[in-house]
Amino acid sequence: MTKFIPRGRLAEALQLFVDKRWIAGAVMLVADKDKVLSLETVGYADLAAGKPMRPDTLFWVASQSKPITAVAFMMLVDEGKVSLDDPVEKHLPEFKGQWLRVEQDADHALLRKPRHPITVRNILSHTGGLAFSSPVETPTRDMLTLRQAAASYAMMPLEFEPDTRYQYSNAGINIAGRIIEVLSGMPYEEFLDRRLLKPLGMKDTTFRPNKRQLARLTKAYKPNAAGTDLEETPIPEFHYPLDDRARQPIPGGGLFSTARDCCRFCQMMLNGGTFKGTRYLSESAVREMTRRQTADGLSESYGLGWIVGDVWFRHGGAMSTIMIIDVRLGLIRVYLVQHAGYLGDGVQGVTVFNELVEREYAG
Secondary structure, rough: OOOOOOOOOHHHHHHHHHHOOOOEEEEEEEEOOOOOEEEEEEEEEOOOEEOOOOOEEEEEEEHHHHHHHHHHHHHEEEEEEEEEEEEOHHHHHOOOOOOEEEOOOOOEEEOOOOOOOHHHHHHHHHOOOOOOOOOOOOOOOOOHHHHHHHHHHOOOOOOOOOOOOOOOOOOHHHHHHHHHHHHHHHOOOOOOOHHHHHHOOOOOEEOOOOHHOOEEEEOOOEEEOOOEEEOOOOOOOOOOOOOOOOOOOOOOOOEEEEEHHHHHHHHHHHHOOEEEEEOOOOHHHHHHOOOOOOOOOOOOEEEOOEEEEOOOEEOOOOOOOEEEOOOOEEEEEEOOOOOOOHHHHHHHHHHHHHHHHHHHHOO
């Protein structure tokens, strides 16, 4: 694909959202499997200071961490170190004997054994019955080691029979991160950096931004109570300062990144597991990740670390960021904002972005 959206068209489409104070600003990228076709910015990274968005502005991409963790995990599947149908307890013995909660009220809880223990496939597809998080992940989620976090999940009963429902869960992806540590013999964060982030050239993708990166970090905003303006909001449930070495990685939602870094990751996926001549995943691993894993009777269509459709796969984050890989068009879209909670008119910005890209490339 060689077509380019005319320069300025993306920013023009989103300028109204900035003018009306629906969003503070955004970075928008369109690419094919080989090159960036369009990269534009609109609005501000810091409204009060009048600091404009830049192509290298850093964002908390939150749950976009999930497919990145899933890719790292699938590397170990490719190497034969783990099977998707392994029980989690095979690699993390603390999960042996985990219970299923059948009913509960203020006075009692009824537990029984699940029909089968949760599997690796379950934790990567949100079908294991795990809660979103555990009570000990307060007041912040980033001060527990993965060993400690996994142990806390193992002590909690499952909320439904594995494979019967879908329930979005940070816990499952965090467990996958802990299994990476056990099987690789190195900290999850180190494995991710050595095997995926650095080789792909994702130099600004990190759980713990350094001071130079923090200088490029956009502020986060949400609509005010009246819905007439934006107000600054902290990134939730994080310990500050963000460059504190005591902070721990959160495989399910802790990464910070840029549009170009997200693009490199997506290009590897669109290229069937390769990037610039280096293979990271087998084609079969990519197919497995991007096919529906949830049961046919469920409304949710989730793969392994990806939300999947007929001709696309994607993942977003809590601050309204998203990356989409359109297999039909051979196109990658990255839309980065820091707009909290999917609130107000600002959440429609990504729809405007997507509609413009569709018109230009599929029209």
